[in-house]
Amino acid sequence: MEVSCSTVWNDCLEVIRENVGEENFNTWFRPIAPLRVDGDVLTIQVPSQFFYEWLEDNYVPVLKRAIHTVLGPTGRLEYSVVVDSGNQQAPAVSVNYPANGAGNRRSAVNGFGSDDYSPFSIKALNPHTVNSRLNAAYSFDNFVEGDCNRLARSAGVAVAKKPGITSFNPLMLYGGVGVGKTHLVQAIGNEIKNNMPNKVVLYVDQSDFTNQFLNALQNHKLQDFQNFYQQVDLLILDDVQFLAGREKTQEMFFHIFNQLHQSGKQIIMTSDCPPRDMKGFQERLLSRFKWGLTADLQEPDFETKLAIINRKMQADGIQIPTEVSEYLAYSVDTNLRDMEGVLNSLIFHATLLKKEIDLELAKEVLKNIIKEIQSDVSVDFIQKTVAESFKVDLDAMKGKVKKREIVIPRQVAMYFCKRYTQLTLALIGENFGGRDHSTVIHALESVEDMMKTDPNFKATVDDLGKKLKMRVS
Structure with a gap:
């Protein structure tokens, strides 16, 4: 049988x-x-x-x-x-x-491709000789944690302890420009490289990955290319969103992804948006992007920016007054790269002019490099600042939610809009869910009454007023 x-x-x-x-x-x-x-x-x-x-x-x-x-x-x-x-x-x-x-x-x-090409010409990678392309300056120690990035950082720490073993595989980190994605993924890579020297760690951005693939394609060395990447223990691919529309490159990355994942290797990617918003990608690839954990890094809030400023200055051996660091934290509301540029410029001016860093110098430096700093503040800025201070949802505060914990911050924001903008009461109301001018008048009166009877509330409003005044002075 x-x-x-x-x-x-x-x-x-x-x-x-x-x-x-x-x-x-x-x-x-x-x-x-x-x-x-x-x-x-x-x-x-x-x-x-x-x-x-x-x-x-x-x-x-x-x-x-x-x-x-x-x-x-x-x-x-x-x-x-x-x-x-x-x-x-x-x-x-x-x-x-x-x-x-x-x-x-x-x-x-050997008959597959050119006569002199062997797909096995790449020997096993030696972790001590492979250039990981990591910047050793990036670490968890100098990555400032805040509400804006806590989940992403916690996931990164977990991956660094057990690469390829946690359910965070792949780990997809997304966020806007200058929010710390590259810093965080390189910190993960450096942590693994330092604590697990036998692991092969590789950081590569999308453009380099694509160029390497195209070079391998032209020289009939696709299998060498694939074999190389399949021997990596931790692959960090930065700016994966730029693979959009590149069908052949996506096809190759799909196979590399599968082999690494099946082999228990760790994959980390960064993007400017979550997988659900990516366009120009194969569905099967997007599906794999969602296998592990997707975590966002948001724009830093005031406290996080303040911590970043102080950390940067301390690292450079420079002490600055609290009023200067607070002024910078409120004034630079773009991203962390811009903030670092401002700090470097401030240090340069202080050194060149042989002056102490004070509020006057900070304002002079910012006036020359941040066009967004104006003589008044916008309604958006006031709303964002008040929402952060009271720790409430910004959209809820701007909308029609009538819960007391939302109503009071909304009234405070209206109060400061009247104080620091040229808008009419009717226009202020329009910026808060289409409310009429009588609602704004009631808000102003309520804030003033509470300030007279509640010392803690008054202290909170006064503190907000000082911070907003820094912006307009």
Whole structure:
């Protein structure tokens, strides 16, 4: 009675399962498909050359034991390896390799591409010689944590402790320009590199990844390119959103992503938007982006900016008055890169002019480099500042929510709009859910009454007034 290849392979799997861990079994043996059995030779199909190499390098004794148990002492194993040409229009092909055929597998694939090209020319990566392309200045210690980035930082710390093991794989961090994405992902990379020196860590931005891929494509070295990336333990891809519309590059990244993820390697990506808002991407790739954790980094709030300013100045050995750091935190409301530029300019001017850093110098420096600083403040700025101070949702405060914890901050914001803008009462009301001028009048009276009877409330409003006054003075 002829035995089917599926039966033979299932019997082999029973032996293999007893000799490897469950995770390794699911990763390296579940994806294998039996193709045929011819006498004492079983042919199995594996999804890539990398997969084949891994089995040959790590599981030959286990495979031999399984084959000999099921097919007898003369039992042999052969592979059919799926080879991707890198051409999206061309179907994948299969190349047959004998087991333990290190020499044969070279010649079997030399016909694929140029005559002198071997997809196995890249040796195993040495973590001590690979340029990780990380900036050693980026660390968790100098990454200032705040409400704007707490989730992302916590996820980063967890990944750095157990790369590839947590459910945060991939870790997708998104946010606007200058909110600290690159700092955070490089801090993760540096932490892993320092604490786990045997891990191969690689940081690459989208443009370099794309250029490397195009160069490999032109020189018929796609398999070298893929093999290189598949040996990385932590891959950090910055600005992944710029892969949009690049079909072939996406195809290659899809395969690299799959192999790394299946091998328990860690993947980290940054983007300016969450996967659900990405356009020009294959659906199967977007689906994988959502497998792990997606966390956003928002624009820093006042307290976080204040901490960043003080940290930067302390690192440079410079002490600045509290009124200066608060003025800068409120005045620079773009992003952290702009803030760093302002601080560097302030330090330069103080050094050049041999002056102490005070409020007057800070205002003079800012006047020359931040066009957004005007003689008055906008309604948006007042609303944002008040919402941050009272720790309430900005949209709720601007809308029609009538809960007391929202109404009071709304009235305070109206109070400051009357005080620091040229808007009429009717226009102020329009900026708060379309309320009429009588509602604004009531808000002004309520704030003034509460300031007379509640010292804590008065202190809060006075403090807000000082901060807003810095903006207009």
